[in-house]
Amino acid sequence: MNQRNGLLSQHSMWRSAVLCCFALFLFFSAGQALAMKPLLQEGKTSVFQRVVTHPGARLYSGPEATAQAGKEVRTFTVMYIYARQGQRLQVGVNSNKADGWIDANLVTEWPQAITMLFTDRTGRAPVLFFKDHAALEQTCQAESVAGTVQGYLETLRSQGPSVNDLPVVASEPIDSQVAEKNFYLLPVLNIDTKYEGLRLLEVASIDPGTGAPEKPDLPKPAASEFKIGFAFVIDTTISMGPYIKQTTELIKHLYNELEKSPYAENMAFAVVAFRSSTKKTPKLEYTARVICDFTTVKDRARLEKALETVSEATVSTHDINEDSFAGVKEAAESLSWKDYGSRIMLMVSDAGPLKAGDPTSLTGFSPEALADYLHERKIYLTCVHVKGAKNSKNHAYAAQAYRTLTMQSNNQASYIAIEAKDQKSGAKAFHSAAQVLAKSYANLLRATATGQFLTQPKEPVAAKTRSPEEEAQRIAQSTGYAMQLQFFGNQKQSQAPQVVKAWIADADLAKLEQAQGAPVLACEPAVLLTKKQLDNLYEQLKKLLEASEEAFLNGKTDLFAQIQSASAQMSRDPKQFSLNPQANLMENKLLDEVLLDLPYKSHISGMTQQDWENMSTGERQKLISWLKGLIARYQAYDSDNTHWECFDATNPDDCVYRVPLKMLP
Numbered sequence: 001m002n003q004r005n006g007l008l009s010q011h012s013m014w015r016s017a018v019l020c021c022f023a024l025f026l027f028f029s030a031g032q033a034l035a036m037k038p039l040l041q042e043g044k045t046s047v048f049q050r051v052v053t054h055p056g057a058r059l060y061s062g063p064e065a066t067a068q069a070g071k072e073v074r075t076f077t078v079m080y081i082y083a084r085q086g087q088r089l090q091v092g093v094n095s096n097k098a099d100g101w102i103d104a105n106l107v108t109e110w111p112q113a114i115t116m117l118f119t120d121r122t123g124r125a126p127v128l129f130f131k132d133h134a135a136l137e138q139t140c141q142a143e144s145v146a147g148t149v150q151g152y153l154e155t156l157r158s159q160g161p162s163v164n165d166l167p168v169v170a171s172e173p174i175d176s177q178v179a180e181k182n183f184y185l186l187p188v189l190n191i192d193t194k195y196e197g198l199r200l201l202e203v204a205s206i207d208p209g210t211g212a213p214e215k216p217d218l219p220k221p222a223a224s225e226f227k228i229g230f231a232f233v234i235d236t237t238i239s240m241g242p243y244i245k246q247t248t249e250l251i252k253h254l255y256n257e258l259e260k261s262p263y264a265e266n267m268a269f270a271v272v273a274f275r276s277s278t279k280k281t282p283k284l285e286y287t288a289r290v291i292c293d294f295t296t297v298k299d300r301a302r303l304e305k306a307l308e309t310v311s312e313a314t315v316s317t318h319d320i321n322e323d324s325f326a327g328v329k330e331a332a333e334s335l336s337w338k339d340y341g342s343r344i345m346l347m348v349s350d351a352g353p354l355k356a357g358d359p360t361s362l363t364g365f366s367p368e369a370l371a372d373y374l375h376e377r378k379i380y381l382t383c384v385h386v387k388g389a390k391n392s393k394n395h396a397y398a399a400q401a402y403r404t405l406t407m408q409s410n411n412q413a414s415y416i417a418i419e420a421k422d423q424k425s426g427a428k429a430f431h432s433a434a435q436v437l438a439k440s441y442a443n444l445l446r447a448t449a450t451g452q453f454l455t456q457p458k459e460p461v462a463a464k465t466r467s468p469e470e471e472a473q474r475i476a477q478s479t480g481y482a483m484q485l486q487f488f489g490n491q492k493q494s495q496a497p498q499v500v501k502a503w504i505a506d507a508d509l510a511k512l513e514q515a516q517g518a519p520v521l522a523c524e525p526a527v528l529l530t531k532k533q534l535d536n537l538y539e540q541l542k543k544l545l546e547a548s549e550e551a552f553l554n555g556k557t558d559l560f561a562q563i564q565s566a567s568a569q570m571s572r573d574p575k576q577f578s579l580n581p582q583a584n585l586m587e588n589k590l591l592d593e594v595l596l597d598l599p600y601k602s603h604i605s606g607m608t609q610q611d612w613e614n615m616s617t618g619e620r621q622k623l624i625s626w627l628k629g630l631i632a633r634y635q636a637y638d639s640d641n642t643h644w645e646c647f648d649a650t651n652p653d654d655c656v657y658r659v660p661l662k663m664l665p
């Protein structure tokens with residue numbers, strides 16, 4: 001009995017040892033699974049290989065052709081690469097676990113998070129997609145770059161990209177712009193920076209469309225389809241009385257002209273008024289107010305009656321600057337723009353805007369943030385700045401702010417300066433410029449409705465020689481051209497070209513030879529972010545500034561490093577930032593690795609430690625104001641339910657937005 005018990009005891013001990021070893025095996029196996037890491041990019045120690053998925057991509061249980069097919073992967077999902085075998089990649093949406101295998105021909109490898117967006121066509125040629133780097137470089141070195149580009153465009157327009165020996169495999173829509181609702185990605189895969197002021201980029205154009213070449217014989221649009229909404233945003237503070245009166249008279253005059261047109265009901269006017277903070281000055285009555293929503297000739301009495309109630313304020317505001325941005329944002333949010341495909345806004349003020357981050361500002365926006373806000377809504381703003389004697393010390397600031405706010409892709413600001421020796425002469429000059437602008441858009445309405453194509457605007461004469469009326473004419477031509485192309489693009493549902501890989505130039509090649517100053521950008525960088533990733537960035541920036549603004553002003557280097565670290569990580573791999581928003585890549589000696597070979601850098605990620613240390617207190621204050629403007633913009637992104645692309649995602653946090661790189665710190 002004792003011997004049996006001894007044997008049982010030994011057997012039990014042996015079994016326990018086996019079970020223990022098995023448990024340890026499972027533990028280490030589980031640990032290895034938990035520690036699973038994606039493949040590193042070549043030459044990197046912390047930057048992982050990633051892909052972005054195409055339409056139709058599906059996960060499989062293994063790399064074999066016979067592997068069981070799983071669910072379809074949402075288009076434009078960013079995934080990490082864990083292994084490569086045959087024609088498939090092992091991938092996962094997170095950096096600690098693989099989810100399955102995917103066909104390599106249904107993904108694009110994406111070394112960083114940067115994609116390109118076509119800029120508005122306010123005066124540039126369509127982007128050409130070249131079959132390889134050599135073909136693009138040969139074009140850049142042609143005896144006549146403009147002539148070569150024009151020849152390619154004419155061939156594409158008449159015969160399409162299938163012509164033998166044509167080095168161009170596709171182009172941006174030639175006679176239209178990509179439709180507003182057609183989401184596309186142009187991930188940057190490679191870069192050549194040998195040319196000053198010009199980047200040559202290898203991209204993968206990913207669009208669910210067919211990429212069929214554009215046809216020159218666009219269908220004649222019905223008159224009822226092309227509609228223009230024109231909003232006046234007017235400063236109604238003390239001294240603006242004559243301009244209020246001129247706006248009223250101008251609208252009446254425009255209605256009189258429209259009554260003679262068969263397209264009278266296709267153009268409508270609205271009025272929004274602004275002042276400044278009512279918390280600081282309660283007797284101002286309002287900061288921004290809609291006077292009347294869009295009204296056509298048929299209901300003109302309604303707008304004219306509403307204008308009779310508008311008058312200048314009876315008390316002075318608290319600052320030399322007014323809350324003009326609140327007026328613009330109120331007009332963008334509260335007017336019925338959905339009824340008008342072409343959207344114009346004309347703002348007039350004799351003061352500059354309250355600065356970003358000013359606690360009395362209703363928006364908190366910087367000029368850059370408000371410009372992005374309007375661009376997202378396809379609203380073209382022109383600022384009329386009345387430069388009167390009383391605000392002469394503020395003219396430079398106001399002009400710079402409004403120029404930044406209205407800068408177009410052709411490097412020309414939609415800004416008109418009125419030199420007002422007195423109110424009477426200033427009001428008269430405003431009326432003349434505004435009339436030219438409005439009448440030009442009325443002519444655009446008639447031309448588009450009758451199927452007439454506008455020609456690409458020519459380079460303007462030197463800015464110093466342009467009168468306010470000439471400036472208004474130039475603005476109307478460039479903006480009208482862009483609006484007409486957008487209208488045709490929406491009408492035809494134009495799509496980005498469907499190519500796997502190609503090389504493009506980020507600037508208008510046709511304009512490089514005669515460029516005087518900055519190149520005309522044909523596309524600009526953006527970062528594909530989910531709602532969750534943008535929320536993380538918002539919270540982190542807000543926390544850093546709220547807790548450490550004084551340290552920031554005093555040049556505390558670790559705070560600068562943390563903001564620069566966040567900016568760099570968002571451009572390289574937003575998912576890794578979201579996993580650890582507090583990570584300081586500079587302390588970990590990883591910042592250089594993350595920033596190295598990025599084709600574009602945001603404002604702060606492009607700065608060096610020395611740049612930061614050399615900044616004055618005033619320059620740091622300006623930087624803080626800009627960062628606060630970004631934070632306000634992120635809030636607006638989050639609350640905007642119409643411009644996030646969710647595809648079939650059920651979780652709102654998984655919706656994506658192409659955030660312009662200039663909107664990242």
